[in-house]
Amino acid sequence: MGKTKVPILMVMLLGLMLAVGQAWGAALSGQNFHIDAAAGIDWDSNVSQQPIKPSAAAQVRGQGDMSYYHNVKLWYNLNPAGPWDLEAKYDYYQNFHPRLSIYDTLMHTFTVKPSYLSGSTMFYLPFSYNFTDVQSDKYSTNFDLSPTVFHRYSQEIGIETSLTLARYYAWTPIAIPEYDRSGRQIGPVLGFYYFYKPGGYIQARVRYDYFAAGGRNNDGSRVHFLVNGVYPLPYHPRFTLNMFVDLGLEPYEHHYFDGTRTWFPRRHDTIFNFGSILTYSIYKTLTVNVHYYLTRQASNIPTYDYVRHVVGGQLRFTY
Amino acid sequence: MRKILLSLVVFIITVALVGPMGPSPSWATEPTSPQAAPDTQRFKPEPPGQALKKANEDAERYSKVPPPGGKGSGAESKKSAPQTEEKK
Numbered sequence: 412m413g414k415t416k417v418p419i420l421m422v423m424l425l426g427l428m429l430a431v432g433q434a435w436g437a438a439l440s441g442q443n444f445h446i447d448a449a450a451g452i453d454w455d456s457n458v459s460q461q462p463i464k465p466s467a468a469a470q471v472r473g474q475g476d477m478s479y480y481h482n483v484k485l486w487y488n489l490n491p492a493g494p495w496d497l498e499a500k501y502d503y504y505q506n507f508h509p510r511l512s513i514y515d516t517l518m519h520t521f522t523v524k525p526s527y528l529s530g531s532t533m534f535y536l537p538f539s540y541n542f543t544d545v546q547s548d549k550y551s552t553n554f555d556l557s558p559t560v561f562h563r564y565s566q567e568i569g570i571e572t573s574l575t576l577a578r579y580y581a582w583t584p585i586a587i588p589e590y591d592r593s594g595r596q597i598g599p600v601l602g603f604y605y606f607y608k609p610g611g612y613i614q615a616r617v618r619y620d621y622f623a624a625g626g627r628n629n630d631g632s633r634v635h636f637l638v639n640g641v642y643p644l645p646y647h648p649r650f651t652l653n654m655f656v657d658l659g660l661e662p663y664e665h666h667y668f669d670g671t672r673t674w675f676p677r678r679h680d681t682i683f684n685f686g687s688i689l690t691y692s693i694y695k696t697l698t699v700n701v702h703y704y705l706t707r708q709a710s711n712i713p714t715y716d717y718v719r720h721v722v723g724g725q726l727r728f729t730y
Numbered sequence: 731m732r733k734i735l736l737s738l739v740v741f742i743i744t745v746a747l748v749g750p751m752g753p754s755p756s757w758a759t760e761p762t763s764p765q766a767a768p769d770t771q772r773f774k775p776e777p778p779g780q781a782l783k784k785a786n787e788d789a790e791r792y793s794k795v796p797p798p799g800g801k802g803s804g805a806e807s808k809k810s811a812p813q814t815e816e817k818k
Contacts, residue, residue, distance in 0.1 A: 453778075460772050480777065506777065516775045531798045533791075545775050566797045571788070583770040590771055606793055614789050639785050655782050686782055693734065704778040714772060721778045724741060 443491060446730050447484040452477065453723030458514050460708075460717050473511045478723075480506035486522075498524040517544040535559040535573075551592075553579040559600075569604040575620060587670040591626030598633070610651065614639040628678070631663035635682075649692045657684035667712050680710045698727045 456475045486500035502520040524537040536558050543550045559573035577596040585591055598620030605613040616637040624630050639655035659682035667675035683706070690700040706719040 455778075459769070460774065462772075504777065514773070514775075516777070518775075528795065531796060533795045543775050545773070550770075550775060561792045561795060563792070563795045563797050569792055569795065571792065581770070585770075592771075602788075604789060604792055612789050612793060614785060616785065635781075637781070637785060639782065639789070641786070641789070653782075653786070655785070657781060684781070686779055688779075688782075691734065699734070702779065706778060717772075719778070 443488045445484075445486050445488075447727070448482070448729075449725055449727040450479075450481040451723055451725030452479050453721050454478075455508075455719070455721045457717060457719035458508055458511050460719065462713055462716050463718060464713050464716070476508045476511045476514075478506050478508050480504065494528045496526045496528075498522070498526070500524070513546045515546055516550075517547075518542065531563040533561045535561070549582045551579065551581050551583075553577055557600075567606050569606065571600070571602040571604070571616075573600045574598070575600065575618075585626070587626075587668070589626045589628045589668045589670070592624055592629050594622055594624035594629060596620050596622045608643065610641065610643045612641055627665040628663070628667055630665060631661060631678070633659060633661045635659040651690045651692075653686075653688040653690065655684070655686050658682070659684070669714075676711055678710060678712045678715065680708055680715060682709075683707045696729055698729075700725050700727070 454475070455478050458476045458478065459474055461474045482502070482504045484500065484502045486498055489497040489499075500520075500522040502518070502522070504516070504518040504520075506516050508514055518541060520539055520541045522537055522539040524535060526536070527534045537556070539555045541551075541553050541555070543552070555575065555577045557573050557575050559571060561569060561571040563569040575596060575598050579592070579594055579596065581592040598618060600616060600618040602614060602616040604615075607613070614637070616635075616639075618633075618635050618637075620633045622629065622631060622633065635657060636659075637655065637657045640653070642652045642654075644650040644652060659680070661680040661682065663678040663680075665677065667678045669675065685705040686702065688700050688702040690698050692698050701724045702722070704719075704721040706717075706721075708715060708717050710716040
């Protein structure tokens with residue numbers, strides 16, 4: 412090791428020690444470390460996303476089931492009070508189905524998010540890695556980078572714009588190359604926010620994504636319109652109502668091919684999502700909610716045409 | 731608090747009636763395939779409400795950004811804002 416490298420290494424080591432010391436001191440102060448733990452039970456009418464016409468599926472695999480799930484998030488903010496911040500987050504999600512256990516899912520998501528606040532404008536650069544496991548088998552992994560800018564024009568109005576760059580890997584075996592779902596995704600997001608009272612807001616967001624897949628069946632565009640509202644109930648401050656509607660248009664590029672001589676048109680999906688969540692705050696850090704979700708995916712390819720209802724309850728702790 | 735307990739009791743009874751302890755409804759008795767893997771072409775493992783969760787997380791984070799001329803810091807806003815997002 413050369414003589415000039417020793418001081419550089421010492422400076423780097425000193426810098427690292429200072430950063431670790433600062434992080435440790437901040438963690439002890441209790442302002443930087445957070446946890447969000449939730450557990451719940453759902454009834455899911457269509458766990459397997461079985462088509463409306465069961466004959467469209469290769470085999471009938473069962474449809475509805477109960478679902479128990481838990482979700483823990485741990486994150487750490489290096490400097491939450493300052494303009495510069497770095498957030499490191501770990502998200503763990505797992506569900507169990509008593510009958511359709513082949514759909515039991517496990518997810519790990521790691522996120523690193525530097526951010527900078529300048530006046531009323533916040534810049535984010537979140538980068539995340541997700542690992543998804545279905546029935547104890549590696550199902551998919553993906554990397555996601557979303558540079559984002561949010562500007563608050565006034566107490567009530569804010570606007571966001573971001574770009575999503577993602578790389579998705581599907582790890583399950585495929586029968587024909589056209590089925591390959593691995594690919595790249597790119598697309599912008601534009602969002603409008605109206606913060607009408609503390610804890611209450613309306614969010615309108617439109618996003619476009621282009622997905623270039625390894626298999627021709629999965630090349631296509633995705634446009635989604637989301638309207639989401641959170642409303643703390645007047646006279647009942649412990650209750651909050653959250654409702655959203657999401658409309659998606661997903662035209663695919665190529666004629667669908669299933670490996671047989673059957674001719675299919677270009678796949679076109681129209682997706683309607685609706686959700687309603689009523690939350691009750693037992694304590695400041697403990698909430699309970701009941702929720703209902705509806706997903707209706709209308710597709711001209713019968714295999715992808717399904718409806719799904721989910722209703723359940725959840726207990727959640729945040730600190 | 732009584733209402734919460736009452737709601738909990740109603741919920742437990744409902745689960746008992748329609749769940750494993752009660753009579754089996756049609757969706758619980760339908761046949762399942764011997765195939766031991768999901769149809770990976772159709773199945774999306776993202777839990778329902780996933781998009782909403784992300785949207786609410788973003789909105790709550792943005793609510794902490796101070797308005798022009800505003801004095802509120804992110805930490806203060808965070809303490810006062812109730813947690814409303816759906817976590818899955």
